[in-house]
Amino acid sequence: MRLLLIHSDYIKYKTKSKTKIAEEITNEKKEGEFKNSLVVFTAVEKKDEKNPDGVVENAATEINDIFSKIGAETVVIYPYAHLSSSLSSPESAKKILHDMEIKLSSMNLNVARVPFGWYKSFEISCKGHPLSELSRTILPEKTEKETNEELNVQKSEFHILNKGQLYNVDEFQYQTNDFEKLVDYELDRTKSSGEEPPHVKLMKEKNLAGYEPSADIGHLRWYPKGRLIRDLLADYVYNLVTERGAMPVETPIMYDLQDEAIRVHAEKFGERQYRMQTKSKELMLRYACCFGAFRILADTFITWKNLPLAIYELSTYSFRLEKSGEVVGLKRLRGFTMPDLHTVCADLEQSMQEFNNQISMCDQTGEDLQLNYEVIIRVTDDFFQENREWVFQAASIIGKPIILEILPKRKHYWICKMDFAAIDYLGRPMENPTIQIDVESAERFGITYIDSEEEETHPIIIHCSPTGSIERVIGSLLEKTAIKMAEKLPMFPVWLSPTQVRVLPIAERHLDFALQLADDLIKQNIRVDVDDRPETVGKKIRNSGNEWVPYVIVVGDKELENNQLMVNIRESNEKTLMNSKELINRVHHDTINMPFRKLPLSLKLSERVNF
RNA sequence: GCCUCAGUGGCUCAGCCGGUAGAGCGAUGCCUUGGUAAGGCAUAGGUCGGGGGUUCGAAUCCCCCCUGAGGCUCCA
Numbered sequence: 294m295r296l297l298l299i300h301s302d303y304i305k306y307k308t309k310s311k312t313k314i315a316e317e318i319t320n321e322k323k324e325g326e327f328k329n330s331l332v333v334f335t336a337v338e339k340k341d342e343k344n345p346d347g348v349v350e351n352a353a354t355e356i357n358d359i360f361s362k363i364g365a366e367t368v369v370i371y372p373y374a375h376l377s378s379s380l381s382s383p384e385s386a387k388k389i390l391h392d393m394e395i396k397l398s399s400m401n402l403n404v405a406r407v408p409f410g411w412y413k414s415f416e417i418s419c420k421g422h423p424l425s426e427l428s429r430t431i432l433p434e435k436t437e438k439e440t441n442e443e444l445n446v447q448k449s450e451f452h453i454l455n456k457g458q459l460y461n462v463d464e465f466q467y468q469t470n471d472f473e474k475l476v477d478y479e480l481d482r483t484k485s486s487g488e489e490p491p492h493v494k495l496m497k498e499k500n501l502a503g504y505e506p507s508a509d510i511g512h513l514r515w516y517p518k519g520r521l522i523r524d525l526l527a528d529y530v531y532n533l534v535t536e537r538g539a540m541p542v543e544t545p546i547m548y549d550l551q552d553e554a555i556r557v558h559a560e561k562f563g564e565r566q567y568r569m570q571t572k573s574k575e576l577m578l579r580y581a582c583c584f585g586a587f588r589i590l591a592d593t594f595i596t597w598k599n600l601p602l603a604i605y606e607l608s609t610y611s612f613r614l615e616k617s618g619e620v621v622g623l624k625r626l627r628g629f630t631m632p633d634l635h636t637v638c639a640d641l642e643q644s645m646q647e648f649n650n651q652i653s654m655c656d657q658t659g660e661d662l663q664l665n666y667e668v669i670i671r672v673t674d675d676f677f678q679e680n681r682e683w684v685f686q687a688a689s690i691i692g693k694p695i696i697l698e699i700l701p702k703r704k705h706y707w708i709c710k711m712d713f714a715a716i717d718y719l720g721r722p723m724e725n726p727t728i729q730i731d732v733e734s735a736e737r738f739g740i741t742y743i744d745s746e747e748e749e750t751h752p753i754i755i756h757c758s759p760t761g762s763i764e765r766v767i768g769s770l771l772e773k774t775a776i777k778m779a780e781k782l783p784m785f786p787v788w789l790s791p792t793q794v795r796v797l798p799i800a801e802r803h804l805d806f807a808l809q810l811a812d813d814l815i816k817q818n819i820r821v822d823v824d825d826r827p828e829t830v831g832k833k834i835r836n837s838g839n840e841w842v843p844y845v846i847v848v849g850d851k852e853l854e855n856n857q858l859m860v861n862i863r864e865s866n867e868k869t870l871m872n873s874k875e876l877i878n879r880v881h882h883d884t885i886n887m888p889f890r891k892l893p894l895s896l897k898l899s900e901r902v903n904f
Numbered sequence: 905g906c907c908u909c910a911g912u913g914g915c916u917c918a919g920c921c922g923g924u925a926g927a928g929c930g931a932u933g934c935c936u937u938g939g940u941a942a943g944g945c946a947u948a949g950g951u952c953g954g955g956g957g958u959u960c961g962a963a964u965c966c967c968c969c970c971u972g973a974g975g976c977u978c979c980a
Contacts, residue, residue: 487974498915506953506971562980564905580980616905619978705980724979800937827937835941849939861940868940903914903930 294341294348294389294432295376297334298356300363300425302418304332306371308411314383315410322408330405331356331365332417335393336376337386340432345389352431353396360402363424368397370406371415383410447701451479454670455694457685465694471716472694475667478722479696491718492771493622499841500904501767502623511620511627516904517893518791519767523630525789526763527607528888529661530632533759537654539603539634544585546610547576554738555584567612567627578612582633583756587738590637590754595742600752601647603636607763623768624723630763636755637735639744644730644753645683648709651757652690655713655726658760661887663786664769666713666725669696676708687711706733713761715769718776723769725761774841784841784863788887791894793820793880795842797833799849807848810858810873811896817877820892826899834861843883844876 307324333356341348360368370393374380381389387409397404407413419425453460453476462480467473477483496502501519505512515523535541548555551574559566559577567578579585586604595602610628619625636651638644659666668691670684677684677699688695707729714722734740735751744750760766774783787793794814798807804825811821824833830847837845845861852858857870871879895901 485975489973493973504972510971558980565979613979616978618905618907618974618976621973625979707980797940799939802937829936829938829943830940831938832942833940838941845940847939851939859939 294338294352294430295336296352296355296427296429296431297373297376298359298427298429299332299334299417300365300420300422301327301330301332302420303328304330304369304371304415304417306407306413306415308408308413310412312410312412316387316408318408318411325405325407327367327369327405329365330367330369331360331363332369332371334371334373334376335390336372336374337381337389338377339379339381341389342381342385345385345392348431349389349392349396352393353400355429355431356393356397357400357402359424359427363422367403367405370394370397370404372407372409449671449701450699451476452697452699453694454685454688454697457689459697460694462696468694471665472667474716474720475669475714475722476696477720479669479698483721485721486719488719490622490624490768490772491775492624492768495771495775496623496767499771503904509627510617511615511625513623513626513628513764521791521890521893522767522785522789523763524890525888526760526766527630527632528890530607530658530760531605532888533654533658534603534605534632534634537603537650539605539636542586542589542604542606544579544582544589544606546579546608546612548579548584550575550577554587557737558584558734565614567614579608580613581611581631581756582606582608583635583734586633586635587734587740587754590635590740591738595637595752597639597742597744599637600639600742601636601643603634605632605634607632611762623764623771624717626762626764629765632758632760632763634755634757634759636757637740637742638753638755639742639750641730641753644755645680645687647755648711648728648730649687649690651728651755651759652687652711654759655711655728655757656691658726659713661786662760662766662770664715664725664766664773666715667695667722668693669698669712669714671698671700671710671712673700673703673708675703680709684709706731707756708732715772717769717772723761723765723772725765725769727756727758727761729756731756782838782841782863782866784843786887787843787880787883788889790841790843791820791892792822792837792840792842793884794844794846794876795837795840796821796823797830797837797845797847798823798825799830799847801827803848803850803853806853808896810846810848813873814877814880815891817881818889819877819880822892822894822896822898824898837861838863844880846876 303326305326356368370390372386372390380386390406390409394404394406451462453462453465462476499518500516501522502513502515505514531541550556550559562580566580569576586606589604607630609630611631612628615625615627620627636647638647670688672684684697688697710727710729712724713726714724717723731754735754740752740754741749742752770785777783784790796807796811798804807823811823814821824837834845841863843863846858848858856872858873858876860869860871860876862869
């Protein structure tokens with residue numbers, strides 16, 4: 294429907310002659326005049342016929358909105374076919390215009406309607422203020438907001454699930470602060486304190502990452518130390534999933550919206566995507582690896598013997614056009630890196646088994662990253678009724694109380710989902726790992742496998758991000774240090790610390806010894822550097838503290854003589870005497886089974902650049 | 905996206921009822937050659953986020969834009 298709205302001093306019309314499609318009218322409607330009126334020239338279009346009630350509803354809402362702003366006395370609906378080149382049938386148009394009149398009257402507006410299907414003369418005087426001339430295109434679909442409101446009418450139920458028992462969220466005895474905070478957040482009870490999350494300052498201060506004003510909002514630049522941590526985390530997830538049988542792939546970051554499945558999947562995401570137009574195509578930037586993974590799986594010949602089958606990709610990058618006011622630090626970005634695992638399962642039963650395995654995998658990442666996750670399992674009501682025992686069993690793998698959300702109806706593509714969240718300094722969750730059972734996408738993307746009956750069947754697909762986005766992991770680690778700052782010196786886990794061991798020569802004559810020691814440690818796959826700057830020991834100690842270096846060795850005359858090293862251990866804030874062998878063992882013990890990369894910075898601090 | 909606040913050397917910030925840009929850290933140079941969280945002295949470094957306006961004169965007042973923070977909203 295097309296509308297042209299004119300706020301007029303007056304409008305006068307007079308019917309001249311009938312057309313074939315004219316409506317029957319009484320004599321008094323043959324002419325008319327309306328003072329101070331909002332004249333709504335209206336053309337009803339073909340596509341309005343699909344949902345006449347919807348278009349009437351949306352048009353009335355829009356007209357009422359404008360009417361209330363300009364202070365006119367009357368709304369005059371004036372049929373005006375010339376606004377559109379794709380008109381509806383005259384019968385539909387009459388009905389819709391008539392319904393609009395009734396709808397607007399029911400909103401307590403003074404409404405008049407000019408007859409349909411007559412040749413008319415008219416005279417109008419436009420007031421000429423900024424809102425006096427407006428045009429609108431009204432679509433029959435419900436607006437996104439209304440759709441959301443409707444869905445939200447049906448509220449989820451929240452329970453606490455602990456040791457096979459359900460508890461009321463208000464009566465449960467909370468043992469930990471973090472868990473209570475997640476419950477508060479889910480129930481919309483979190484009070485905001487108005488502070489900046491500390492990780493934003495820390496990421497800049499520690500030379501990990503910074504904002505890039507010349508890019509779009511929410512795209513970061515990464516300095517060498519930050520890049521190193523990202524790479525280590527990428528290696529970590531790669532090992533984690535490939536050890537469990539997943540096969541790494543890499544897929545494009547942009548997709549053609551002419552592809553039906555991709556378009557439908559993308560439409561669901563609505564406004565929040567980057568789009569670009571080339572000469573011949575409209576492309577979107579991926580917001581996850583799903584597109585590429587699904588296309589690969591759709592083109593792969595799979596049989597029941599191959600299942601479950603998992604492919605893995607680290608999405609550097611995924612793009613989401615988050616609203617500008619929502620983008621913050623490492624927590625919410627427009628360009629981010631997400632490990633994305635897609636597992637094809639034969640049926641629901643297999644997907645639930647696999648889900649169990651992935652719970653353990655996600656739980657493991659909390660341990661390896663030294664992060665505390667609080668957990669929520671979300672299920673549709675249907676799924677819960679049929680798989681109650683399994684849900685309780687899945688919850689028990691976590692080994693502590695979790696939240697259970699039961700959604701009355703399936704809103705999205707998943708029927709069961711588990712989210713793991715670290716709690717930040719301000720008591721708000723940072724969503725990290727997630728697992729979802731997807732029952733929709735296989736069909737939409739044409740993914741099939743041959744089952745044991747030799748039938749082509751659509752599988753169930755599990756989406757899983759074992760750590761959540763790499764940026765959020767780093768953000769969570771920084772938030773954790775801020776929380777613990779009061780009781781403990783802040784630091785990263787040793788395997789993620791850019792410098793693991795720093796050697797501080799006291800005077801120039803100790804430098805060769807320091808370099809030799811560093812070299813020995815480097816050969817043992819330890820990231821070492823040497824603070825060779827002509828500064829006092831006190832200052833070098835202070836600097837190494839600011840850089841959160843886990844082990845700092847001061848070498849002077851004593852060390853040159855007796856081969857014993859005085860090691861400052863950040864973890865315990867103690868000084869301990871040990872030899873280099875013991876130090877190497879200790880670092881190896883700290884980083885056991887974790888990935889290693891060399892330090893991509895110059896060995897001597899005197900040669901380093903400050904970012 | 906909306907509302908509120910902010911943007912001054914590489915970093916943290918002062919100056920802001922208009923009158924020639926300041927400090928600390930960092931950097932550089934010299935002195936100090938040292939034992940566990942800032943040794944001393946000196947030097948360099950700023951189109952005061954960008955653009956426009958008011959004014960004899962703008963970091964300071966006004967308008968627009970960009971970037972950031974908080975809140976609202978949102979996160980498939």
